Amino acid sequence: MNSDYPPPPTDPPRPFPHPSKPRRVHPLVAALAGVVLGAGAVGTAWAIVGDSHNTPKTNPSSAAPPSPGTFALTGTFELTNGVIDDGLGGCQGGDGYDDIFEGTAVTVYDGAGTVIATGHLGESTLESDGTCTFEVSVGDVPAGKDFYKVEASHRGTVQLSEAEAEAGTFGASLG
Template sequence: MSDPLFPGTSPTGLPQAATPFFPGQDVSPKSSRRILTFLLGAASGAIVVGLTWTVFALLPGLTAPPADNFSLKGSLTLTSTSLSGAYSGSECYGTGGYNDISKGAAVTVYGASGQVLAVGSLVSGRQGAGSLSCVFAFTVPEVPVGEKFYQVEVSHRGKVTVQADQARTTGVFVTLGN
């Protein structure tokens, strides 16, 4: 309690500790709890947002895969008069001068400047529409986007150039043989 003649002093005449006061400020313990609750809530929210960001940014597989690669799909059709004996059950394969064309043969994708970008392989050949054709499907995963065109080579048979849009959408379909 303060002396009415000397504000800021106690009845003993000693100065009282001043409490800062701002006009309109409620200094009740109830308002202090509200402020503390608000600050704790804001801090908790910031922690939750930070942890969520960390989980999605650092753990692989939880975010969408980047769109900087695609799978190049296609087929090679081998046509040859020498295919008449190149069937084993429902599978077919190249013979004679085409004996490198079979399941597992390399499919290499090159960039516009000639660098190897990705490698895949032929799957088992299946008889095509004619009795003298054998069709090998392939998928080359993880081909980087961003090239103007791609070059595709099966085994050592030479490169076929395809536009980037065609490579990503319709694929590559080549024919080999006589």
């Protein structure tokens, strides 16, 4: 062997890569991908926003019977201003009362201000005078308290005696 020459390569030489053309996506594939991504975006938006304003109408009296030593606080809650017909035979709040709708939280407190039971506004009825009346039923309210405070959404409490609360005479209005 002659040392004036470099040693032969161990691998055969590779050709230089050719610049490749960008691949074109078939229009049908692009359309299908757009539909799938759009549906996913809409589904995600619905999941984030929630379905709270479209809760199914339920009859609060169909709730399970209260546990021993408890009772179901029942009555009505009326919205007199900002009432919107929900198009389903019921109603909900608008114009500053957007937090009032079927499913809005109802909280029951004892005299010390401790939360002792929670429920929600039930089925609504649009009255002929434009008032929106909601059924209220909060189950498993502990008996034996001197008085109870009941609050819908964050709109302030209404105080009831134990006899009033157990008799199902809760009534409150807003507006």
